[in-house]
Amino acid sequence: MTALKPTDAQLREALLAKAQARRPGTTFCPSEVARDLAADWRPLMEPLRAMARELAREGRLQVTQKGEALDAEAPWRGPIRLSLA
Template sequence: MKVAPERIEETILALVAERGPGRTICPSEAARAIAGDHPDQWSRLMGPVRQVAVRLMKQGRIVIRRKGRPVDPDDFRGVYRISGPEEASF
């Protein structure tokens, strides 16, 4: 499934805004919102979602968190969550 990065960006930002301050989303929520609930579809979007999330963090539009703390967008592994930029505490 090919999805434009702009669509992924819009989805991430909309979900973060909907969730509200102090709350996070899982990147799989963005993938599922685009591709549906079947794992064969949304799991293919996890790489592109991560790439867009990294770009958005570098632009200061979101914060990628691991274990509740902001990460270095160029060097993080494992499970992560996404929050709005107002939640950053670097």
């Protein structure tokens, strides 16, 4: 765990690494990545969601909520799950 705020590149790498480590078809919560990166993980949630949106726009990650795919351009509210696209 690091005391410094992770860079965008580190957030991107951490999200992709977590997605690639999962079995195909399984999802994860961005909070799992946040907890891996920092003891005080809650401040990382919005930056991780923003990076997940960017990765979804690039076609690298799929973002779902209650099993339904979310549009990367639409507003997101509530808990999301991530997986490789």
